[in-house]
Amino acid sequence: MFKDSLKEQQPIVYQILLNSLKSSQLAHAYLFSGQRGSKMKETAILLAQTLVCPNREGFACEECDVCRRVKEGTYVDLIVINGKDRTIKKEEILDLQHQFIQTGLEMYSKKIYIIEHADRATPEALNSLLKFLEEPSGEDTTAILISENTDRLLPTIISRCQVLTFASLSAKLCESEAIANGVSPLHAYIASQFIKDVDIVLTLTQSESYQTAFDLFSGFIDEAKPNLYHGLVYLQKEGTLTKASKDKDKDSDEVKNKKKIPEKDPKELFSLFLDIAQVFFKDASQGKTVGDTWWNHHIASARYxxxxPAAMRVFSEGKDKIWRNVNLSLLLDQMIIELAKR
Ligand SMILES: [Zn+2]
Incomplete structure (x- = not known):
């Protein structure tokens, strides 16, 4: 059940809410602040269920008819507004309040608003909502604002809400969230190891830089197994790591049609290559396999x-050097020579 995963993934949020429930000191307005994928909407639904569930013990039972209807969106006294694709205007909030006062069709008189992407609502809309909550007519009303960009909300809005900050995702959660958003499992896994932000993982794994860096890395790993210098020759021949982007890429339709990211910076590419390499060799050092045949095959290689251990150190030192004024081609040579000594 969701309350169990909330307890596990967001223990602080879980405990704060549970304490408030036990002492019957829930706020009239909450602001859930956190990154995408941190389960804020699910938590808002759980809180809404908890406000009206007849079987609640601490949190809602999540199983009864009322809980089910809250989750499905057919519970009349719950209104979910999503500012994702449009701006929420003051008139809309006023309309809803008007309807809310009149209805109250459910057994409990509790009424709940959930406003997703609240930072995209106009300040007037949010202010009129929160002002309403402070009036006696709003006594039985709870608002849950959700925002991934709390800095865009006015301080006057924030100060009217109890703010619950959701923790950033662990690599594991970031990975599963990226997969849920269509990233291939291997790339979701790799990128989540060095970036624990779903949005950045999504942008990065779709970028030309990442794809080029991964292609170079996989080519290198294929070539270097019998002899590290073969891998080096491969990278030198490709040239992309140490030079500016290849001219042939510019004419390719495939590249043109891809979402454009800023001009390929060789240092950026080199850095990404090393990020991927570090994930690979960390896994190799632990003999850790993932759900990808190619990756597992090489991870299992006695050679790698x-x-x-040496590769992790050499690549990590190399990453530090990239941003200093070094010749990338020379740096690459040095790293491979250092490794080949092993
Ligand atoms: Zn229930």
Whole structure:
């Protein structure tokens, strides 16, 4: 049940809400602040269920008819507004309040608003909502604002709400969220190891830089197994790591049609290559496999496992050097020579 995963994934939020429930000191207005994927909407639904569930013990039972209807969106006294694709205007809020006062069709007189992407509502809309909550007529009304960009909300709005900050995702959660958003499992896994932000993982894994860096890395790994210098020759021949973007890329329709990211910076590409390499060799050092045949095949190689500790160190040092004024081609040579000694 969701309350169990909330307890596990967002223990602080879980405990704060549970304490308020036990002492019957729930706020009239909450602001859930956190990153995409941190389960704020699900938590808002759970809180809404908890406000009206006849079987609640601490949190809602999540199983009864009332809980089910809240989740499905057919509970009349719950209104969910999503500012994702449009701006929520003051008139809309006033209209809803008018309807709300008149209805109250459900057994409990509790009424609940959930406003997703609240930062995209006009300040007037949010102010009129929160002002309403402070009036006696709003006594049995709870508002839950959800925002991934709390800095865009006016301080006057924030100060009227109890703010619950949701923790950033762990690599594991970031990975599953990226997969749920269509990223292939291997790339969701790799990128989540060095970036624990779903939005950035989504943008990065679709970027030309990442795809190029991964192609170079996989080519390198395929070539370098019998002999690291073969891998080096491969990278030198490709040239993309150490030079500016290849001219042939510019004419390719495939590249043109892709979402454009800023001009390929060789340092950026090199850095990404090393990020991927570090994930690979960390896994190799632990013999850790993931759900990808190609990756697992190379992770299991005795050759790569034996150089893994050195590779992690050499690549990490290399990453530090990239941003200093070094010759990338020379840096690449040095790293491989250092590794080949092992
Ligand atoms: Zn229930």
């Amino acid at each position: 496992q034996s150089i893994a």
